[in-house]
Amino acid sequence: MKKIYIYVLDTMSDWELGWVLSAMSVADELKGQQYQIQFVSATKAAITTIGGMKIIPECTIEDMEDDACAALLLPGAQDWTSEKHQAILKKVESYLNEGKIVGAICGATLALSEIGLLNQFLHTSNSLEYLQYFSKRYTGATLYRHDRVVNHKKLITAGSASSLMWAKEIMQELEVLPQAVLNSWYHYFSSGEVMYYLQMMEEIAKANQ
Template sequence: MSTVYVYVLDTLADWELGYVTSELNSGRFFKKGAYPVSLKTVSYSKEPIKTMGGMTIMPDCLIDDVVVRGTTALLLPGANTWNDPKHGAIIEKASEFLSSGAMVCAICGATAALAHFGLLDKRPHTSNGPGFLEMVSPGYKGQSFYIDQPSVADNHLITAGSTGALLWAKQIIEHLGVFQSNTLESWYQYFSTGKPEHFFALMQTLPSGNG
C-alpha cells in the first residue's frame, strides 16, 4: 500500500486537489493488480481547518506522525496562508521526503513555500508564472531551473501553477503507477477536452469490473 499525505491548512484551495484525490481515493480507474492508496490528511495541529470554499476538514494526523518511505507521497495544496511560520515544519518534512527519494507534489502557493526554503533552487520546477516566485520569495535562486508550463515533473518533485491541477494530477498518478498508460491518457484527454470519444476510450481501457 502507498500512503499519500495531504497537508491541510486554512484557505486551502479546494479545486486544486479534486482531480488527484478523487481518483486516488476511489481507485475507480486503477489497473488490475494496482496496490491500494491510503489518503491521509495531515496538519500542524488536530484543530479543524477551513478551506477557501468554506469546507471544514479534520486532520487525520500530525506532521510528527508522517512516515517517510519510498512509497509515500506528500501533496501540498495552494492556500493564502503559506507565509505563516507554523507551516515551516511541513516544508522541513518535504525536504526529508525529497532526500529519501519520496515524492513531493506542490501546487500554486505551496511552490512559494518550497522556494522560500531553497528547495527549488536546483530542481526543475514551475509555479504561477515567471516572476511570481521572485515576488513572494525574495531568497529564491532557482530562476535557471524554472519551466513555464502548467505542471512540471522532475523525478520525485512535481510542481504546478494555479491553473495546472489537471496535468499535475496526471503526473502524480503516472508517478504512482496505478493507472494503465492508455487509461491515464484517455482520462486526461477526456477531462481536458470534454469530448465524448475520450470517455468511451477511457471505459474501454478498464479491466472488467471497474467500469
C-alpha cells in the same frame, strides 16, 4: 499499503486537489489498489478552505508514517507563511532525497522557494515574476521553466491554472493507474468528449480481468 499524504491548511485552494481525488476515485475501481490517501495537518483541528469547506485532518505531522509515504502533496494556500507549517516543509527535502514524490502547486511553490528548495530543482509556478516578487530567498530563475507542469527528480510543480496536468503527472509518477486508463481519464476531462469516458470504462474492465 503505501500512503499519499495531502497536507491541508486554512485558506487552502480546495479546487487544486480535485483532479487528484478524481483520479484516485478511478483507481479505487481497480483491483489491487496499493495507495491510500490521508489528510495531514499541523494539528487535528478542522481547517477551512478558501472555498469554505471544512476538512478534519486524519493525522498530524508527528503521526506520519515516513516509511509508508509514497508522495506528499502540497496545495496552494494563503496561509503558507504561518510558522506552524515549517514542520511539513522540513520533511520535503528529506522525502525527495529518499526518492519519494513531492507535489507542489500555486502558493505551495512559493513556500518551497522560501526554504531555498527551488534554487536546486527545475520547477515552475504561477510565473517567474510571482516567485521573484514574493520570495526573498528565491535565486532559482535559471532553473525556472515556462511550462504548465515540471517534474524534476520527483518534485512536481505547477501553477494555479494547471491542476489537471499536475494530477496527471503525479498519477503517472506513482503508476496509480494503468497508462491506458490514465490517458483516457485525462483526455476525457480535458476535452469533454464522451468517447474517452467510454474508453476509460473499457480499460478499467480490461485491467480488472
